Amino acid sequence: MNVRNRRRTPALFCTALMIAAGLASVPGAAAAQTPDTAPGRGCTVRDGYPPQARNTSVGGTPTKYKYTYSPYIGGRYDSCAHTLTLYYGGNSSPRWAYYEVSYAHPSGREWSTWQGRMGENRYATWSNPEIGSWNFKVRACAQSIDEGQGRNCTSWSPQLFVYTGSG
Structure with a gap:
């Protein structure tokens, strides 16, 4: 049995979990753009x-x-x-x-x-x-008090x- 592989598996799993949690917390990462912000709407x-x-x-x-x-x-x-x-x-x-x-x-x-x-x-x-x-x-x-002065x-x-x- 290889001890190093057992130690890497939980570390890799935790790293993948943290990356997935980070992406899920980024606003708009998985959400579609709304029509107001979608590029190409034709706004000038x-x-x-x-x-x-x-x-x-x-x-x-x-x-x-x-x-x-x-x-x-x-x-x-x-x-x-x-x-x-x-x-x-x-x-x-x-x-x-x-x-x-x-x-x-x-x-x-x-x-x-x-x-x-x-x-x-x-x-x-x-x-x-x-x-x-x-x-x-x-x-x-x-x-001006006197409009005649311009x-x-x-x-x-x-x-x-x-x-x-x-x-």
């Missing part, structure tokens, strides 16, 4: 970019862009969530009272503008956005382009 996640503003990236997810004295801007289209989200901010000085956000949507012939609250990390989301080319820009502005604002951010279609 596309980040915006500034076509005429190279070297303005400040990083982040999605990537954000800014000029030296402007707020940052970034955007993301998600076809699975049916959303277009604009990210902007970066000016926390008490000098600035609001953000002025300008955008042009696919069927719009002119820029539209709205005022947003100040803050470091702001965002706006469109549900089921119109398919096509969207353009955005943002700047920070001070509240607005006191930072420079505009780089103009951001986001396409909300497939392909």
